[in-house]
Amino acid sequence: MAEKVAFVTGGAQGIGEAISKRLAKDGFAVAVVDLNVDKAGEVAQAITSDGGEAIAIKLDVSDRDAFSAAVDEAAEKLGSFDVIVNNAGLGPTTPIDTITPELFDKVMHINVAGTMWGVQAATRKFRELGKKGKIINAASQAGVVGNPNLMLYSSTKFAIRGLTQVAARDLAAEGITANAYAPGIVKTPMMLDIAHQVGKNAGKDDEWGMSTFSKDIALGRLSEPEDVAAAVAFLAGPDSNYITGQTIIVDGGMQFH
Ligand SMILES: NC(=O)C1=CN([C@@H]2O[C@H](COP(=O)(O)OP(=O)(O)OC[C@H]3O[C@@H](n4cnc5c(N)ncnc54)[C@H](O)[C@@H]3O)[C@@H](O)[C@H]2O)C=CC1
Numbered sequence: 001m002a003e004k005v006a007f008v009t010g011g012a013q014g015i016g017e018a019i020s021k022r023l024a025k026d027g028f029a030v031a032v033v034d035l036n037v038d039k040a041g042e043v044a045q046a047i048t049s050d051g052g053e054a055i056a057i058k059l060d061v062s063d064r065d066a067f068s069a070a071v072d073e074a075a076e077k078l079g080s081f082d083v084i085v086n087n088a089g090l091g092p093t094t095p096i097d098t099i100t101p102e103l104f105d106k107v108m109h110i111n112v113a114g115t116m117w118g119v120q121a122a123t124r125k126f127r128e129l130g131k132k133g134k135i136i137n138a139a140s141q142a143g144v145v146g147n148p149n150l151m152l153y154s155s156t157k158f159a160i161r162g163l164t165q166v167a168a169r170d171l172a173a174e175g176i177t178a179n180a181y182a183p184g185i186v187k188t189p190m191m192l193d194i195a196h197q198v199g200k201n202a203g204k205d206d207e208w209g210m211s212t213f214s215k216d217i218a219l220g221r222l223s224e225p226e227d228v229a230a231a232v233a234f235l236a237g238p239d240s241n242y243i244t245g246q247t248i249i250v251d252g253g254m255q256f257h
């Protein structure tokens with residue numbers, strides 16, 4: 001069995017898939033966790049075919065009790081619990097007048113509550129096992145500055161940076177760290193959908209929609225999911241032990257702080 005176990009939500013595709021595969025390469029046994037358990041199973045299978053260790057777990061991150069049970073299942077089946085990556089999220093495009101109470105509740109429940117339940121469940125498990133665990137949450141460059149058409153989504157990502165800072169304060173005395181990663185414009189199904197919607201809302205095409213986000217990338221290219229996975233691997237490993245409460249921006253130089 002691998003010495004360390006990582007639990008990655010939204011692991012079935014996009015950034016979460018790249019994180020799952022990267023952490024497996026770095027020696028973690030990985031719980032690939034997603035609503036879409038069939039796709040999560042394919043990612044776990046690809047990891048095991050490559051000589052790593054992984055299982056798939058079905059979870060809706062907005063269900064607090066189910067989250068707790070999924071953490072127990074991962075720890076029991078993989079033999080430890082060391083790192084949680086709260087990566088799952090929705091990315092709706094929402095011009096201001098399109099936000100309804102129902103959509104607000106849904107996105108807040110998945111993005112914000114779904115991260116908070118992960119922090120709670122992981123903290124309980126770290127304490128149970130006496131681990132100095134690592135909590136790693138998905139923020140976004142859109143959680144650092146406002147982006148067009150993303151009011152609801154941006155609100156959840158600002159919230160995730162805030163809850164990460166509070167977790168870092170509250171858990172530091174126990175040696176548990178909490179950090180966030182803020183990807184820029186990453187080639188995944190979520191971003192392709194945002195580019196499509198933003199283009200459509202302006203009466204333009206997907207390429208125009210993508211260019212409204214990508215024009216300020218200093219390094220001159222969109223991000224690959226693996227660019228983000230590399231930063232998460234750093235946060236999951238021992239070289240980041242003295243870092244907590246931070247948001248690492250992985251955006252190819254869209255913003256400088
Ligand atoms: N793609 C991008 O450009 C950026 C993405 N991000 C963030 O990175 C994270 C991953 O994004 P992508 O890979 O692009 O998204 P994606 O939409 O391609 O993949 C998201 C995964 O999360 C899963 N998921 C959705 N709701 C779930 C739920 N309730 N419970 C469990 N799993 C659920 C989906 O089934 C899917 O496998 C998200 O938190 C996103 O907000 C942040 C900045 C930029």
Ligand SMILES: CC(=O)C(C)=O
Nearest residue numbers: 091140141142184191
């Ligand atoms: C999807 C996202 O997080 C963006 C555009 O930053």
